Amino acid sequence: MVSTTREAAREQLVRGAAELAPLLREHAVWHDENRQLHDDVVDAVADAGLFRLRVPRRYGGFEADTRTLVDVAAELGAADGATAWTASVCWITTWMAGLFPDEVQDEVFGNGDVRVCGTLSPTAMAKPVGGGVVVDGKWGFISGARHAQWQVIIAVLVEPEGEPYPVMAVAPMSDLLVVDDWHTSGLRGSGSVSTVARGVFVPSERVLPLPAVLQGQYASARNSELPMFRAPLLPVASASSVGTVLGLARGARDTFRRRLPDRKITYTDYDSQSAAPLTHHQVAAATLKLDQAEFHAHRLAALVDGKGAENAPWKLEERARARADLGAVVALGREAVDIFANASGGSSIFLDVPIQRIARDVQAINQHALMHPDTNNELYGRVLCGLEPNTLYI
Structure with missing residues (x-):
């Protein structure tokens, strides 16, 4: 019954995120030009309850698991990466605020829909x-x-x-x-x-x-029994972040498919790009990379949520693998976007064509210090080779 209720709540939240897609697409160019989210978008995300996914229920939050975060961010990111990214960061830092003593949480969360x-x-x-x-x-x-x-x-x-x-x-x-x-x-x-x-x-x-926090020593008494808080900070942050990249890759795929029927391949005799064998290879390769990214994202969320539900201790290798799964999603998502962008032709560089913005957004995420695939692979490989991690951020 608990599992069924959780699935129903996830579906409702994901559906709410999907319903925001037209508004996000409408404002995506404005976001890019003005270097911030439009107030209407922030209000809509708040009204849908999406900033409260990681707020404890006693403050009106959802205590959502990380699988829900992945699925919600993917819906948002398919329409606008900036909105998904901002929501994802809010989920991480909101969760971090839940590590403080209960009286501090009363101060932070006691005044309604706080971000x-x-x-x-x-x-x-x-x-x-x-x-x-x-x-x-x-x-x-x-x-x-x-x-x-x-x-x-x-x-x-x-x-x-x-x-x-x-x-x-x-x-x-x-x-x-x-x-x-x-x-x-x-x-x-x-x-x-x-x-x-x-x-x-x-x-x-x-x-x-911070060293105590990174080792799972939290100060909240009332949150100590909640599955959401039975995980180290870095795996939680990793699982909270990957949905944006999935969304961006799906957005690139959807944009490419929408434009495909009306596009030719200039300087060839193909009347439709969809008829070219090259296009078939590109679409298949990019879609398989997106499938692989989804596997790593869902494996990461399953690890974080499963450990929380079982209240099981974390192994060092599992913590390192969480960072590696994060890096894999980021790398594979970028590779999928790059293929779709490369296949989109010269007209795709215009600012009203989403693929160019998606490519810039996913590249920016690849440069994030905690999400960089090379950094995360090195850490995972180091632990797999029997060495101690050379960072507190694990």
Whole structure:
């Protein structure tokens, strides 16, 4: 019965995401040109409840599993990668906010449909003061910052004694400055601007040691028994991210198919591109890569959700494989998009043809530090060879 209920809830959320597709496609060019999401799109995503997928039920959230995240993001991403990416980042940082003490969650989630942005990069410094820490620094690539109320921040805490170490904290956006510096080639609509802290005080209850968090030592009592929180941060983040890439690859496939009946191959005698054997090879190769990407995405989600449901301990190899599955989805998704884009002809470079934007978006994701296929493959191979990981981010 529980499984049936979960499947029904997933289908409803995925259907809600699919129903947003016309609105997302309508605003996709505007997103790209204005380097942020349109307010109408943000409102629609919020009204569909999609920002609350990883919010605990006691605050009106869905406590959705990562398979639901994959399927919802794929629907959003097929229409607009920037919207899917921004929602995915919000799911990760919202989940991270659920690691803090319960009274902190009451503060963060107690005011309705709250959105959380953030990062895992420790590009700020913190110093201890009475009752908390003072943070100074800057964080880049903060997707959704313009539409968020809270940010999860990472800073290096320097105490009078002992070695410096990174801490994870949560701060209201009203305490931070937003810098409009998002001038990029891909994921332009995500509005992943920088934020700055200048002498921001964060009370001690809103500060956690990041090494402990990365090892699964969380501070929430009420969330400790929820399957959603029985997983390490990096596998959760990995499973939360892959749906966007699936969506982009599906969007490339759908765009190619829509244009195919009316396209010729210039300087050949093919009256229709669909008649050319080359096209048959291209479509088959790209579709098989998309199939492979879906396998890795669903295997990753099944691992995270299955471990959470069983409350089973994580093996080092499983944690490394989660990063590898993430990298595989990212690489295969890009390869599928590249094939469709390469087969789309000169007219596809016009800005009103989605394939060029999809190609830029998927390339941007491939450059993300935690999603880069080469980095993730190296980590997986290192662990498979019996060596210790050379990173905390596993």
